[in-house]
Amino acid sequence: GAGVSQSPSNKVTEKGKDVELRCDPISGHTALYWYRQRLGQGLEFLIYFQGNSAPDKSGLPSDRFSAERTGESVSTLTIQRTQQEDSAVYLCASSLQFSYNSPLHFGNGTRLTVT
Amino acid sequence: DQQVKQNSPSLSVQEGRISILNCDYTNSMFDYFLWYKKYPAEGPTFLISISSIKDKNEDGRFTVFLNKSAKHLSLHIVPSQPGDSAVYFCAASVDRAGNTGKLIFGQGTTLQVKP
Numbered sequence: 744g745a746g747v748s749q750s751p752s753n754k755v756t757e758k759g760k761d762v763e764l765r766c767d768p769i770s771g772h773t774a775l776y777w778y779r780q781r782l783g784q785g786l787e788f789l790i791y792f793q794g795n796s797a798p799d800k801s802g803l804p805s806d807r808f809s810a811e812r813t814g815e816s817v818s819t820l821t822i823q824r825t826q827q828e829d830s831a832v833y834l835c836a837s838s839l840q841f842s843y844n845s846p847l848h849f850g851n852g853t854r855l856t857v858t
Numbered sequence: 859d860q861q862v863k864q865n866s867p868s869l870s871v872q873e874g875r876i877s878i879l880n881c882d883y884t885n886s887m888f889d890y891f892l893w894y895k896k897y898p899a900e901g902p903t904f905l906i907s908i909s910s911i912k913d914k915n916e917d918g919r920f921t922v923f924l925n926k927s928a929k930h931l932s933l934h935i936v937p938s939q940p941g942d943s944a945v946y947f948c949a950a951s952v953d954r955a956g957n958t959g960k961l962i963f964g965q966g967t968t969l970q971v972k973p
Contacts (some may be wrong), residue, residue, distance in 0.1 A: 748902070778963075785862070785947060786902070786963035799960060834901055846892070847961065849901025 745769075746825055747850035749835050755856045764820045764853045770839030774848060775818050776838075777810060779831040786834065792818060825857045861885045862950050864964035872972055877935040879967050881948030884929065888950035892961065893922060893933050896945040905946075906933070938971045945969075 756762050768827040774832050777789040788802040792812040803809070803835075812818040822829055832854050838849035863882045871877045881891075889910035894902035908915040908922045908931070915922050921934045935942055945968050949961040 773887035776960075783965075785864075785965040786949075786961075788960055788962065791960060836901070846907070847894075847902075849894075850902070851899060851901050 749850035766835030772837035776836045778834045781831045862964040868968040877938045879933040894947045
């Protein structure tokens, strides 16, 4: 596809369940980022990948959150034992390279609702 | 600690007039700034950027101004069009070795352009 693809677009889950969110970046983009946006707030950095390496995991809110990336392709963000405060739109972005002048291309996000 | 702040959650302007969106930051290490635009149910899209070595960057109807001493930047849209109605996010990054692609976002300003 031409853009960043995320699935599912919507996910409703019960508190305590695990969820897995998927991101397909633009082909050839080496850098991949995960952000989340809670209701009424800005985008909150979670993690980025350079290739399949994640040098900066500082934004992950807790050890219930983890992410991995296969090569320079698909990434999955996993949230274990979901809590209601995890409800947010999770946005994935990719860029050609990890550089200040390489704009991020965002997907449409996964809206996660934890009931 | 909100390092990038957009203090106006919303702005309404008449079609054809100027829209001015403001952004303040606290981290003096930031030296690259970007504006993203977001429509409902879509991911943010890159709009315009500016490096700290400049105080102005223009792209068509969009101009970004940077005042480093005041740690303030603004986005001017002239003339405003109804299609510009969206949420606008200000973002900043550190243009030095490491973390140059990691963006810190503001909370966003919802712009409504009335016909």
